[in-house]
Amino acid sequence: MKSTNKVSDFVRRVFPERQIYHRSGGTVRYFTVSPLQQIILAGAAAALVGWSLFASATVIFGQNAFNVGSASSEVSRLERWVQDFKAKEALATSQLDQRTEAFQDATLEFQRRHETLATMLEALQTGGELEASALRGNSASLLVTASIEEADVRQSQRLAQVESRLPRVGLRGDVSKIRDEQDVFLDEIEDIAVERAEAARGILQLTKVGAGRISSGENMGGPAVSFSTLMSGQFATPEEERFAVRVAQVAARMEEARYFEDLVNNLPLATPIGIPSRVTSPFGMRIDPFRKRPSWHGGIDMGAGWNAPIVAAGPGKVVYAGTKSGYGRVVDVDHGGGFVSRYAHLKRIVAKKGQEVEIGDKLGTMGSTGRSTGPHLHYEVLFHGKQYNPVEFIKAGKHVHED
Known part of the structure; x- marks a missing residue:
């Protein structure tokens, strides 16, 4: 009971009944504000102030929390950018190495x-x-x-x-x-x-x-x-x-x-006599000087006088140097590729079998050994054993020298 009275006394002291006068146009009016009304107004004011403080605190501290979250997100984004950059750098380095290697290759x-x-x-x-x-x-x-x-x-x-x-x-x-x-x-x-x-x-x-x-x-x-x-x-x-x-x-x-x-x-393309000479009997069919009837002549006869130098018509190797029936003293030179040149009726042979000769090297001297009517050279060119006209080779040789 005493506590209740103390509260009532405290309320009457703090919120005594108040009269508010209002004068307008010569008329005076007044309002009476009871303790209860004052308590209600004070509570409303306190509530308004409290809400204002709460709202302000929420805005201030909430913004700080947002800023912290935004900063964290930005850091994460930058970290991802750095990682991407490093990955691209590694890729570029790898590609550069590959291109460098490719360039070197x-x-x-x-x-x-x-x-x-x-x-x-x-x-x-x-x-x-x-x-x-x-x-x-x-x-x-x-x-x-x-x-x-x-x-x-x-x-x-x-x-x-x-x-x-x-x-x-x-x-x-x-x-x-x-x-x-x-x-x-x-x-x-x-x-x-x-x-x-x-x-x-x-x-x-x-x-x-x-x-x-x-x-x-x-x-x-x-x-x-x-x-x-x-x-x-x-x-x-x-x-x-x-x-x-x-x-x-x-x-x-x-x-x-x-x-x-x-x-x-x-090839034997040169003239086989080392001094001026002439063809005295052609290649092919002719009247045999001994039988006096047509016969095959497998070479040409060339005259230049006794002991005229007989020379190699082309480079090659002496494969025969001796005597053969009908040819008398004869020298055969192998020119390779199946070509052989033959020099017959020689008086003397100076070349040796197996000797390597160059064009113009002396093989012997002109004579009349074998089946011969006088000093001359019987000259043949063979390809795989078949006789060909030596005059054509000499003509070809002149064509080469002219060019």
């Missing part, structure tokens, strides 16, 4: 090609046998073995032009352009080889033997090319394989030219 490939082209050009210019690995160094499965004699005078200018192109077919410039220039260079080498082979064939045609009777595969060296190996996929790239096949094709042309040129260079 391409450089080595072009260098090998350049060396191959230089080797082939040297073969065209200087002769001399050589071995060039087209693409793979000492372990190459493609081995090009080529040998071409010195360039013909008519082709020296073109060879010089081709040689001048070689430095430009080096390792500088656009890759496709370098490949194109190397292909053009190969084409030019092939063209020269074909021209030389055709020129040699033409000389053979002048002798009436003809290149068609001669097997170009006989006694030929490289190219030692296994096309099954070429096509077995052992090359690093299809372009490398294509180039190897092309080199093999051109090398085959070069070898063909070398073969026919060697053949022509060794």
Whole structure:
């Protein structure tokens, strides 16, 4: 009871009954505000102030929480960006390494090609046998073995032009352009080889033997090319394989030219007498001087007087030096490729069997041994044992010397 009275006394002191006067237009009015009304107004004011404080605190501290979350999200985003950048950097480094390796491989490939082209050009210019690995160094499965004699005078200018192109077919410039220039260079080498082979064939045609009777595969060296190996996929790239096949094709042309040129260079194309002479009896059917009736004459008779020097009509090897029935003292020289020259009715033989002779080397002297009516040379040219007209060979030789 006492506690209740104390509360009531406290309320009356804090919230006593209040009268509010309002004067307007000479009229005075007043309002009475009871303690209960004051308590209600005070509670409402306190509630309003409390809500304002709560709302302000929520806005302030809530914004800070948002900022912390946003910062954390930004850090995560930056970390992902750094990781992506590192991944891209690693990829770029890997690609750079791959491209560097590819560039080095391409450089080595072009260098090998350049060396191959230089080797082939040297073969065209200087002769001399050589071995060039087209693409793979000492372990190459493609081995090009080529040998071409010195360039013909008519082709020296073109060879010089081709040689001048070689430095430009080096390792500088656009890759496709370098490949194109190397292909053009190969084409030019092939063209020269074909021209030389055709020129040699033409000389053979002048002798009436003809290149068609001669097997170009006989006694030929490289190219030692296994096309099954070429096509077995052992090359690093299809372009490398294509180039190897092309080199093999051109090398085959070069070898063909070398073969026919060697053949022509060794043919008995010179006059077999070392001083001025004349043909006294032709090749073919004639009246036999002993039987006085038509008979076959397998060579030509040439006169120049006793002891006239009889010389080799072409380079070769003496395979016979002695006496044969009907021929008297005779020397046979093998020129290779199935060609043999025969020198008969000699007075004296100076050459020895097995001796290597060059064009113009003395074999003996003119005489009249064997079946002969007087001093003369019976001269024959045989191809695989068949007799051909020596005059055609001498004419072909004059054509070569004129060119």
